Amino acid sequence: MSDSSVVAPNAGGAPKVSKISEAVIRIAGNSQDGIQAIGGFLARLAGRSEQEVMTFMTIPSTISGGPSIFQVRIGSGEVLSSGDDADVLLCFYQHSYEEHIKSLKKGGIVLYDSDHIEAKPEWQKDYHHLGIPISSLTVEAIGGTAKDKGKNIYSLGLIAKMFDLDLPKLEKLITERFAGKDQSIVKNALAAFHAGYAHSLGNVLETFKFVDSKGKDGQQVVMNGNEAIGFGLIAAGVRFGAGYPITPWSDIMELLRRELPKYGGSFIQTEDEIAAISMAIGGSYAGRVAVTGSSGPGISLKTEALGWAIMAEMPLVVIDVQRGGPSTGMPTSIEQSDLNIACFGSHGDAPRVVIAPADVEDCFYSAIEAVNIAKKYSVPVILLTDQGIATRIEAFTEPNLEKICQDISPTFTPVADHKPYDLSKADGITQHLPPGTWIQSGKYPIVTGLEHDELGHPTGSPKLHMQMMAKRRKKLQALGNTLPTPKVYGPPEGNVLLVGWGSTQGPIKEAVDRARAAGDSVSSLHIKHLNPLPPGLENIFAGFNNVLVVEMNDEGLYGFGQLGGLLRQRYCDPKIRGINKTDGLTFKVKEILERVKTNVADGLRKH
Amino acid sequence: MSQILTDAPQSPKILPIHVPTDEERKGLTKKEVAADHPTWCPGCGDFSVLALYFKLIEKRKMHHEKITTVAGIGCSSRFPYFVQAHGAHYIHGRALPFASGISLSRPDLHVFVFGGDGDAFSIGGNHFNHTARKNIKMTYCVMDNWVYGLTKKQTSPTSPLGFKSKTDQWGAIDYPINPMKQAIAAGATFVARTTHTNPNHVLQMMEAAMDHDGFSFIECLSECVEFYEGAFDSSNPRKGGQFNLVPPTHDVTDEGAAYKLAGEAFPGSFGIFYKVNKPTKNAKETEINKSMQEKVKGLKDWEILQKNFDRMK
Ligand SMILES: Cc1ncc(C[n+]2csc(CCOP(=O)(O)OP(=O)(O)O)c2C)c(N)n1
Ligand code: SF4
Ligand SMILES: [Mg+2]
Numbered sequence: 001m002s003d004s005s006v007v008a009p010n011a012g013g014a015p016k017v018s019k020i021s022e023a024v025i026r027i028a029g030n031s032q033d034g035i036q037a038i039g040g041f042l043a044r045l046a047g048r049s050e051q052e053v054m055t056f057m058t059i060p061s062t063i064s065g066g067p068s069i070f071q072v073r074i075g076s077g078e079v080l081s082s083g084d085d086a087d088v089l090l091c092f093y094q095h096s097y098e099e100h101i102k103s104l105k106k107g108g109i110v111l112y113d114s115d116h117i118e119a120k121p122e123w124q125k126d127y128h129h130l131g132i133p134i135s136s137l138t139v140e141a142i143g144g145t146a147k148d149k150g151k152n153i154y155s156l157g158l159i160a161k162m163f164d165l166d167l168p169k170l171e172k173l174i175t176e177r178f179a180g181k182d183q184s185i186v187k188n189a190l191a192a193f194h195a196g197y198a199h200s201l202g203n204v205l206e207t208f209k210f211v212d213s214k215g216k217d218g219q220q221v222v223m224n225g226n227e228a229i230g231f232g233l234i235a236a237g238v239r240f241g242a243g244y245p246i247t248p249w250s251d252i253m254e255l256l257r258r259e260l261p262k263y264g265g266s267f268i269q270t271e272d273e274i275a276a277i278s279m280a281i282g283g284s285y286a287g288r289v290a291v292t293g294s295s296g297p298g299i300s301l302k303t304e305a306l307g308w309a310i311m312a313e314m315p316l317v318v319i320d321v322q323r324g325g326p327s328t329g330m331p332t333s334i335e336q337s338d339l340n341i342a343c344f345g346s347h348g349d350a351p352r353v354v355i356a357p358a359d360v361e362d363c364f365y366s367a368i369e370a371v372n373i374a375k376k377y378s379v380p381v382i383l384l385t386d387q388g389i390a391t392r393i394e395a396f397t398e399p400n401l402e403k404i405c406q407d408i409s410p411t412f413t414p415v416a417d418h419k420p421y422d423l424s425k426a427d428g429i430t431q432h433l434p435p436g437t438w439i440q441s442g443k444y445p446i447v448t449g450l451e452h453d454e455l456g457h458p459t460g461s462p463k464l465h466m467q468m469m470a471k472r473r474k475k476l477q478a479l480g481n482t483l484p485t486p487k488v489y490g491p492p493e494g495n496v497l498l499v500g501w502g503s504t505q506g507p508i509k510e511a512v513d514r515a516r517a518a519g520d521s522v523s524s525l526h527i528k529h530l531n532p533l534p535p536g537l538e539n540i541f542a543g544f545n546n547v548l549v550v551e552m553n554d555e556g557l558y559g560f561g562q563l564g565g566l567l568r569q570r571y572c573d574p575k576i577r578g579i580n581k582t583d584g585l586t587f588k589v590k591e592i593l594e595r596v597k598t599n600v601a602d603g604l605r606k607h
Numbered sequence: 608m609s610q611i612l613t614d615a616p617q618s619p620k621i622l623p624i625h626v627p628t629d630e631e632r633k634g635l636t637k638k639e640v641a642a643d644h645p646t647w648c649p650g651c652g653d654f655s656v657l658a659l660y661f662k663l664i665e666k667r668k669m670h671h672e673k674i675t676t677v678a679g680i681g682c683s684s685r686f687p688y689f690v691q692a693h694g695a696h697y698i699h700g701r702a703l704p705f706a707s708g709i710s711l712s713r714p715d716l717h718v719f720v721f722g723g724d725g726d727a728f729s730i731g732g733n734h735f736n737h738t739a740r741k742n743i744k745m746t747y748c749v750m751d752n753w754v755y756g757l758t759k760k761q762t763s764p765t766s767p768l769g770f771k772s773k774t775d776q777w778g779a780i781d782y783p784i785n786p787m788k789q790a791i792a793a794g795a796t797f798v799a800r801t802t803h804t805n806p807n808h809v810l811q812m813m814e815a816a817m818d819h820d821g822f823s824f825i826e827c828l829s830e831c832v833e834f835y836e837g838a839f840d841s842s843n844p845r846k847g848g849q850f851n852l853v854p855p856t857h858d859v860t861d862e863g864a865a866y867k868l869a870g871e872a873f874p875g876s877f878g879i880f881y882k883v884n885k886p887t888k889n890a891k892e893t894e895i896n897k898s899m900q901e902k903v904k905g906l907k908d909w910e911i912l913q914k915n916f917d918r919m920k
């Protein structure tokens with residue numbers, strides 16, 4: 001908690017109230033305890049209070065539940081990551097207590113369910129312990145059967161008290177959440193909440209109050225990355241798609257299946273991922289950019305069809321919510337190890353577009369951008385997110401939907417003549433006409449995965465193969481020329497440039513802030529357009545002694561991660577090196593800083 | 608704040624082109640609907656299937672722009688190149704899900720899919736089952752030659768036991784698939800069998816399949832003169848064989864009877880084995896859309912989305 005150090009309990013007197021600008025709260029329990037719900041309420045409350053919020057959660061890979069955590073960082077200023085160390089740890093079981101106490105700052109508060117947890121004396125001096133019989137008090141508040149149900153809401157009451165949170169707003173959120181269900185459920189939830197809020201925290205600890213937020217412009221909406229992608233696609237005008245369930249992609253397909261019918265569209269659950277991408281491509285062929293997506297193994301299955309879409313020049317959006325691989329891998333871990341398959345996965349030379357959003361808000365806008373690029377350049381676009389961004393909740397300024405929502409319905413305007421693969425266009429960009437379009441010349445197009453002539457008929461001509469290959473390449477080069485050069489965070493010249501992509505933007509920026517505060521020369525660059533790369537990166541790299549690519553993937557055979565390898569291939573610059581890890585957890589700020597130190601030292605020795 | 612870098616592409620400008628009205632239009636002639644000269648071997652059974660597709664287009668007065676022909680990979684799957692109309696030559700075995708994408712998003716089109724036995728029952732076997740069970744509206748004509756033609760004589764899932772191929776020099780040992788049984792069991796709502804040597808019958812089956820509201824499947828025997836010559840002689844009266852129609856007493860809605868017909872020894876019977884009317888997936892999805900859209904009646908698309916966003920504040 002910045003702006004405040006937790007002080008020793010003031011003996012006997014009233015608890016101290018400290019003004020704080022941000023707090024990190026970690027809730028640890030089992031997944032069936034509804035700890036995600038507490039986190040969700042806090043995140044939503046922050047959104048409604050115009051505060052910034054970022055969450056981080058782990059989900060157990062077994063269905064029956066298991067240890068799970070939810071971390072919320074709420075701040076009145078800018079929140080870039082879900083926080084390295086927690087200020088408050090709320091834990092429900094002995095295992096949660098023992099597992100997570102180390103994630104607490106020295107001097108932090110551990111709020112524990114004394115019905116299940118025996119506090120360890122050796123930890124008492126480092127952390128303020130506050131034991132409350134949460135389970136039995138919940139039963140007392142709402143009745144016997146609610147043993148496990150409701151203790152999350154009871155705890156929310158405790159937290160609300162501790163941080164002096166807005167009571168009416170929370171009551172409203174709880175009522176909304178359970179609305180539509182049995183009236184007694186809402187009543188019980190509120191009863192549990194009030195009981196928690198009314199429970200005396202004793203006079204052993206201080207309580208906190210957030211300083212007023214600087215106020216974000218306009219209304220805030222609160223959602224996770226998967227939701228932002230789903231709604232972004234709808235805003236972009238996507239009305240058809242197909243998929244096969246796999247964690248963590250399934251949320252997006254479930255959302256689209258549920259929502260698209262309202263717009264007259266459909267999302268189809270297919271027999272497998274090959275059918276899913278094929279059906280989506282069929283939908284795109286029929287006239288409107290369609291979407292498919294997957295995670296892990298499902299992405300591998302899609303690559304043959306993806307190659308077809310590249311060859312046939314079909315617009316398509318493929319969402320890849322990355323998880324730990326290869327194979328079934330680490331289904332619920334965070335990893336950024338699909339960049340190579342996204343950029344290169346296919347036999348043959350198969351150029352496509354790859355975009356990686358940096359945060360939840362960016363997921364929404366990137367989905368729209370992906371659709372527009374797919375349509376304009378008639379090409380598959382892969383949107384790379386990851387398990388971390390998919391499930392983390394953020395608040396962002398509400399988009400102006402009336403302005404943003406677009407209609408991309410096909411038109412069937414008759415044409416005089418049409419060549420789907422017209423070679424006369426210098427930039428290689430052509431558009432297909434969907435079936436239903438009348439062509440006066442009587443010459444109709446075939447879309448195909450065989451190398452073809454301008455009308456789509458097969459050819460064995462080496463000359464045409466080279467021309468068509470160039471066409472498919474040139475249109476991406478044309479796109480590349482229009483991409484904005486990303487801005488350096490921090491001074492444009494210095495010792496170290498940290499380069500990142502995707503969900504690591506927050507911790508990397510925070511690492512820059514901390515390093516600079518400590519007097520080190522560190523800046524960062526976030527690359528969103530990964531294929532093609534934006535222009536001007538070499539000039540940026542030229543301003544730094546070390547270019548360290550921070551990625552959640554393996555350092556590979558030669559010591560570089562996947563973006564590191566791509567940048568080295570592109571810029572042939574030996575000062576590009578990697579900071580990689582595959583522990584399945586988001587980068588902590590201090591982790592990045594430590595690695596920068598050793599990496600720079602190692603690098604110098606090697607030079 | 609994020610921004611969208613690429614503007615929504617503009618729709619193409621409207622050209623002043625006169626499209627003939629339906630009254631002004633005559634049915635297409637074979638010349639107008641034929642495209643590339645087929646690359647098939649002279650005498651290949653696939654020629655007659657193509658000729659009869661042309662006949663169907665002509666007879667049913669289909670217009671160029673409404674014809675959508677889809678195929679996977681194989682000799683037979685080169686079909687779309689030979690038809691002067693919108694068409695797609697997709698990847699091996701996956702023509703059905705591709706065609707489903709068209710069918711489910713474009714109710715104004717009737718989608719025709721052509722392909723081989725390997726495409727349908729080996730690499731595409733699972734798609735066959737699921738497209739059939741979902742009763743997705745389209746016509747699927749499998750040109751069954753009991754062999755892999757394009758890759759030059761390997762065993763196919765319909766090759767009979769003992770067939771000597773390059774991958775079974777001593778004769779095929781794996782029990783073949785019975786396409787008719789497969790289709791009935793998978794839940795296809797129209798299942799018919801025909802052979803390229805009886806043009807009138809092929810056309811009849813194509814017409815009936817096209818008129819069926821649902822997933823209509825035709826197994827059309829189509830001889831590969833290159834790698835399985837004479838495979839179907841015993842079904843061809845001109846070669847001393849027998850062409851038996853499905854008996855007029857057969858009840859096409861009787862699944863058990865259809866299954867029995869499918870179990871007859873070669874050459875078996877030709878005609879419609881099974882035909883029932885069940886709501887298509889297309890119709891069911893439309894039904895869902897109707898009821899969902901009822902709840903957001905009168906709202907623009909952005910207003911529907913706004914309702915979601917309002918709940919996320
Ligand atoms: C993924 C994939 N595997 C294999 C092939 C090679 N291949 C092309 S067609 C074919 C089989 C063709 O047999 P069939 O479907 O019966 O069609 P026919 O040529 O007999 O008409 C094979 C194995 C391919 N194109 N793609
Ligand atoms: S190889 Fe067989 S199936 Fe292929 S074109 Fe020749 S005869 Fe027809
Ligand atoms: Mg065959």
